[in-house]
Amino acid sequence: MEVQIDAEEPFLTLHETIQEALAFEKGQMTSFYLVDEEWTKEGEITLVDMEMEDISETAVMAEVKLKEKVSEIGNKLLYVFDLFNERALQLELADIQDGDSQGGALVTILQGQKPQQIDDSFLDLT
Numbered sequence: 001m002e003v004q005i006d007a008e009e010p011f012l013t014l015h016e017t018i019q020e021a022l023a024f025e026k027g028q029m030t031s032f033y034l035v036d037e038e039w040t041k042e043g044e045i046t047l048v049d050m051e052m053e054d055i056s057e058t059a060v061m062a063e064v065k066l067k068e069k070v071s072e073i074g075n076k077l078l079y080v081f082d083l084f085n086e087r088a089l090q091l092e093l094a095d096i097q098d099g100d101s102q103g104g105a106l107v108t109i110l111q112g113q114k115p116q117q118i119d120d121s122f123l124d125l126t
Contacts, residue, residue, distance in 0.1 A: 002094075002109035005124065007067035009105060010046050015061050018079060018089070024117045033078040034069055039090065041078065045069070053118040081117060089115075 003017055011032055019026060034043040045059040059069075070077065070093050077091040 001107060001111075003105055003107050005066065005105035007065070007071070007096075008104045009066055009103065011061040011064050011066060011069075012047075013105050014066065015047065015079070017107060020124075021107045021110055022081075022114045022117070024081065028081070028117060029083050031080050031083065033080065033088075035076045035078055036045075037076070039076065039078065043069075081115075087115065 001018070001021060003014065005014055005017065009048050011125055013089075015030060015032070018024075019030075030047050031046040033041040034045070043059065045061055045064055047061055049060050069075075073093055073096060075093045078088040079091055080086060080088040082088075
């Protein structure tokens with residue numbers, strides 16, 4: 001999948017674009033993870049604020065613009081769409097284009113087999 005998205009958009013716009021393109025059911029918990037070159041998780045951006053204590057800071061998709069966390073070609077993210085089974089899409093910033101933007105996001109390439117949103121095959125006891 002290839003997505004063109006304005007850097008001013010929040011992570012929530014990217015989340016919604018992925019959800020729609022893959023025909024995922026809305027309402028499932030998801031997270032973006034900032035990762036290093038070896039895909040090791042370094043920070044989380046959640047769909048909803050999961051803050052349990054006043055001392056912890058939680059980045060929330062609706063409040064964080066893409067440009068605040070992803071600004072250089074090659075920056076990587078994990079989009080975990082099945083938290084129970086830790087299934088994720090690996091995302092990488094491939095290009096930065098200057099110029100006037102209309103805002104929003106657009107899926108420009110969608111090919112291959114779409115992943116099942118929730119892998120519940122472990123529940124099949126037959």
